[in-house]
Amino acid sequence: MNLSQIVQDLGFLTPEILLTGLILLAIIYDLFLTKETSIRTGYLAIAGMAIVLFSLFAQNVEASQGLFNQMVAYDGYARYFKIIITLATILVMWMSFQNDELKNRTIGEYYQLMLVLVFGMFFLVSATNMLSIYLSLEIVSIMSYLLAGYLKENLRSNESAIKYVVFGGVSSGIMLYGISLIYGLTGSLNIYEIQASLAANAAISPALLMLAFVLVFVGFGYKIAAVPFHFWTPDVYEGAPATITAFLSVAPKAAGFAVLLRFLNTTLTLSGDPNNIALESLSNLDWPTLLAGVSAITMTVGNVVALQQTNIKRMLAYSSIAHAGYMLMGVVVMHHNGVSAILYYAGIYTLMNLGAFFVAIYIKNAFNTETISDYTGLGYKAPMIGIAMAVFMFSLTGLPPTGGFVAKFYLFRGLVGVGDTFIWLAIVGLINGVVSLYYYLRVLYFMYFKEMNFPDVYHRAPLQFNILIVIIIIPLLFGWMIGDPLSTWTASATSFFVP
Amino acid sequence: MADLIFWLFWGLTVASASIVAFSKNLIYAVFSLLGTFIGVAAMYIFLNADFVAVTQIVIYVGGILVLLIFGIMLTNRITQTVISESSFQKMFGLTVVFAVLIMVLIPVLGHTWTNGEPMAFQETIHQIGTLLFTDYILLFEVASILLLGALIGAATLARKER
């Protein structure tokens, strides 16, 4: 690495540099604001994120690159996830303006921390070195702790943050131990060199390799909330500010999947080239079977516990665990179709889960309840809210004609398409789909089929909120029709950087 | 001789770490941490990592530990506070920890690790400096953003709502 190389590589990091500038600007700008005006930092952040989004679209990813001595990759795959993350951030920031929990307090740091979190995720999805993976994972984690505990005077928020810190700290420690084992085995932290070394050295005992992998997977599993590393999820989701819960359930999860998939398909395969249509795992490490088991347990636990929830936020928290299980189905297929299915699912899931959370937040603000059984008659009282919730619930269940159906369809197709090995997992997935139907539609049952429980006044949601919801619903309902732009896009986004 | 010293420091690290974990008195715990840090620094020296060893002492002992002690001294009556070291599910916990230990030990000990050539000592500061500003420049900068974020967070948590 010399100076000219550094300067040249920096040219590929425009969105990240813009984001850094935005963080600094937000900090400085916030110094001039009072408690009442601190919301302006949010406006600044949302405008800045729009520019970042624009710069992401402007990137030309035809020629993928390894940057800074292959610390991070510049490729279509990373860009796709960065775009999803940016979109989710913009939507959540927009919703944050309307979240009553965040009213009447100094709010500038909330947005600054979110921006840093986004910065971490940007590096996480493009990391190609164990060091950069770990570092960006830490940024994401630490910022998440801080945001989960943002409501300082709220005991639940505090508790959730502390639990999050402890659980996250332990997971990251275990992961670090796994990384050190891998370093000891291969003598490198670069994932491509690790792959070359592992593929060349078949003499490593499967048990040791499995140990190293399992330990590393603890870190990833904690980030994507896979069972049994999901325990923090319900408590944190319930305690954190609702908008942050929505954010944590989509963006860091998507980023976690991005880095997990890159790590698995690059480092732990025989060819080391994730752009191949079909891949094979290392001969002495059968991680697909392991992850298939994790996937089955994750979706089952998520769904089954969600059945019992009466609080909408907890219900959505468990359902997000189940969705992580579904997405893991795409990881185990080791096929081009699996990768594009995960990309597709990540996009759709971001929209539908954010939508469901936003409606729940709105109901909490307007009607002061988070209990599902208190939603009686809401479908008639506030039709817009009812219809929106119906669309999101249908989509989360995976019923046509919503994007959720198509996304799930792709996952199952990927799974069934590679042969009989994982048919059992597809069956488990289908049964889980049926189970999830029960608790998702229960929300609608209360909204529409129970007698009215609210005063008989027509409730009209503010325009700002309606626009936000419509923006989310339209791609969900129509994004997959008329040429299916999202699937074309995901198919093109499956290009990984390979040295 | 070197082996004896190594095992001494090993003992120091483990023993003081145990006190940190099991002590009911906060002050004792914090001071035991000192032993752990010094033991770990010694490990680094055995690895010829002089810079890391010194940094370990300067940052952890000189910075973090002192900060912890200040924190304890400035907090009212914390010295008398008995930490709730509840002993529920002790056996359960021990079993699991033991299982994890076995799980790690068996494969790790079963592997024939390649031993590097013993190297003569050479100072690492120069190399570290060069690497930090060439190969690892990006991570160096990313880490600074992490610290910046942590700083904002710390300020947020510490600030009183007006």
Added chain:
Amino acid sequence: MITVALLILLLPLLSFAIQIFFRKFIESKNGEWISIGIQLTTLGLAFYLFAVMIGHYDPHFRIEENVTWFNLGNFSLEMGILIDNISVIMLLVVALISSLVHIYSTEYMKGDIRFSRYYGFLGIFTFSMNGIVLANNFFMIYVFWELVGLSSYLLIGHWWEKNSAADASKKAFITNRVGDIGMFMGLMIIMTVLGTLNYQGVYTGIASGEWEGGIGTLFGGANPHTLLTWAGILLFMGAVGKSAQFPLHIWLPDAMEGPTPVSALIHAATMVAAGVYLTVRIFPILTPDAMATVAFIGGVTAFYAATIAITQNDIKKVLAYSTVSQLGYMIMALGTGAYVAGFFHLITHAMFKAGLFLASGSVIHAMHHALHDIKDHDTDAQDMRNMGGLKSKMPYTYLIFIVASLSISGIPFFSGFLSKDAILAGSWAYASTAHEGWLASMHMAWILPFFGFGAAVITAFYMFRLIFMTFFGESKRPDIFEKMHESPKAMTVPLMILAALSLFFFYTIPSINPFSTHGWFSHVIENPGTVVNFGSTFNLEHFEHANHEAHMPAMILSLIVATLGIGFATLVYLLKKVSAESLASKLGVLYKGSFNKWYMDEFYINGIIRPFLKGCDAVALFDMEYYDHYLINGAGRNTKKVSSGVGVADDLIVDGAVNFSGYIFQWLGWSLKFIQTGRIQNYLIFALIGVVAVFLLNAF
């Protein structure tokens, strides 16, 4: 071209939106003229397309545009527009009759309580009908198929306060669904084997042998030919429903509960012809067995419906059964391979039957006003027994009735003569050449010409029976008669246009030989033959040859039977040489059977619907007593019990295995909830156990 077609498709939808959303304005400010304007615009555009088509004067003229609607992996659905000779002619017919009906309705529906809604529904109907015509694949046609079904349902039930109207609309919808299920199954077979539903894709797929090599084990073992036969017959089932073919014809006569202009537009000229249109589109893929089925059903319908029409007294019911019978002709023509004749009859029939319906509407309209004037609310305005001698009161209507009836009876110089004659010749040719298909054995195919000519006699008879009963003789109700008068211009002018279009030369230009179908129509529409090139196939050359031979005898015979029918009607109803009553009593059983529509409705009610409902009751009982009681409520009860700490095993035994699966999930969720203790220490321990478990399970 595609833009023009899209405009034709979408403009009526605009009309619908305007009528529905600006109702107050429409009803106060003569807003129906907005819809009429829009409709006339589409008529103009349709004329433009027609001119372009005639300009090409090419049987293979064809423009197609496709967009992908959505992809699901390898499965994709497309939407597209197909403009060829058939669709252009159909568009013109739809636009023309729709425009005329729009204008006619301004008077007929004046003062109706749901006036703007009526126009709105006309708009959405026209939109859907245009969609059927312009579709370039079977899936899209299916979508619009359901849409016309919906608009038909809405329009039949326009006066839903009347129980009979509400029932009729339901009957129409449900009966159509029966056919549509078959159609959908046909679609799925084709989609499964060929992976496409585009017309051209399907034709080439079969022609190129893709079907023969495809999966073909649904029926008849591994024989792809049998599967193709089934695909054809199942698709045709859609046509059976929509075109009111035997045995699903029962809805069409009841559909006369709708306003008469609607009957003219939907239930005579266009929507019911959609089934024939679909059969035209599937014609190339029909195997000889499927064709025989189509021909047989068409023949039976033609004859059977005609026999019912003889005895009906309701003026619209006569026309309704006549429509069913004529649709049977078209279907039979397509089944016998007389492709051009079938489509030709669709067009000519659309004109004269719309004319007949609108003319009958004119009579009914006048009757209504007369009854209203004498404050008689009990007399049926549609019963022919209350009419008679209207010739002098309603000269225009009378004239139009005569022209259209001559056309439908098959008298030379009228369009109906040409098309019906071609169909009869086709059935004759089929009978004399049919070597393939199940009708071929034992000369069974001769039943088709028998049905055809038989129906022709009866058609001529009942049409003139209608005319004589309505317009001739003396009025049976002088009190009404005195108040009757001719309908206003907005009603008679469309009638005259339609009557004019029943003359032969509109269809034979540049030739003006009244006995030959040669002309522009027979030039641009060409029998495509079959694409089935394996197993037994339909031989187009043989057929055309035989058709040529049969032409002359068929024509002579058809002239004879038409004269016979008219003559007999004259004897009975005009000259009264033979008493209708004594005939009826002599024919006894036959008369009663015909009068009661051969008890088809009773058969459905007692043979199918009642037993089915009984079965439903039994299932419902089971549902309430067992399923609800144990499974649904049981799950709720269990949760309650579990949470109040009652033992788990007890519940399992008490509530049995029925609710086991639902219960097991509830229980699992309930018990897993306890792992989520809220203590971070526990979380960590469980996570570590998980790590160890995952490791142990996979490493060894």
